Amino acid sequence: MSSYPAIYAVVRRIPPGRVATYGQVAALAGVSGQARLVGYALNALADTSSLPWHRVINAQGRVSPRAGEPGGSVLQRIRLEREGIEFDARGRVSLERFGWRPRGGAGQRPRAHGARRGRVGGSSPDGT
DNA sequence: CGCGTGACTTGTA
DNA sequence: TTACAAGCCACGC
Numbered sequence: 001m002s003s004y005p006a007i008y009a010v011v012r013r014i015p016p017g018r019v020a021t022y023g024q025v026a027a028l029a030g031v032s033g034q035a036r037l038v039g040y041a042l043n044a045l046a047d048t049s050s051l052p053w054h055r056v057i058n059a060q061g062r063v064s065p066r067a068g069e070p071g072g073s074v075l076q077r078i079r080l081e082r083e084g085i086e087f088d089a090r091g092r093v094s095l096e097r098f099g100w101r102p103r104g105g106a107g108q109r110p111r112a113h114g115a116r117r118g119r120v121g122g123s124s125p126d127g128t
Numbered sequence: 129c130g131c132g133t134g135a136c137t138t139g140t141a
Numbered sequence: 142t143t144a145c146a147a148g149c150c151a152c153g154c
Contacts, residue, residue, distance in 0.1 A: 003151080022136050034150050039135035044152085059137060066135045073135085090142095 003031050004041040011042070014055040017084045018100035019093055021059045028102060035059070043067060054079040055100075061092045 006029040013028075014020050020028075022035035031037050035058075042053045043066070054076040058064045063080075066072040077087060085098045 023138095026136085031150080033137085033148090035136035036134055036149075037136090037151060040151070041135095043135055053135085056135080058135080064135050069135090076135090 002041070003029060003037060004044065006030050007038050007041040008045065008051055011051050011053060011056055013102070014052055014100050016052070016055075017098065019055050019057050019080065019085060019095070019098050020100040021095065022056060022064075023059055024100070025056055039064065047072070055083070057093060059095075061088075061095045063091070 007025060010020075010025045010028040014025075022038040023033075025038045026032060026035050029038070038056065042051075042056060045051060045053060047053075047069070057076075057080075063073040063076045066076075077091065080093065081087065085093055087093055
């Protein structure tokens, strides 16, 4: 059973000009704590998909080097820049400004399928 | 069903 | 700031 569909759904919800972290997507997809699964899903998705996978970056605000596709991170950065996202001199994105802040309300899916240690960290400084 | 791997995360050095 | 270690869980063999 693959949680990919849920992940794809979340990624698809990421609005343009915004980026979400693997952990965030994982949480929204209902697999909180398994950021790896997100990357795994995206990898399985391949670049042929129409999903904005390029809007998914790691918690450090950096573009993770993909597996099997050297240079892919560069393509991702280019796509993000095209979306209007600015990169830092070190090639990092300011999650504080471009980080996607989903509006709880309706579209959210707090499906805690286990709720491991609540070490969320607190990366949701609403600012829109 | 067991083992290894992985587009990750967080804490510590 | 970078580097290393431990943890979590699904997928492929």
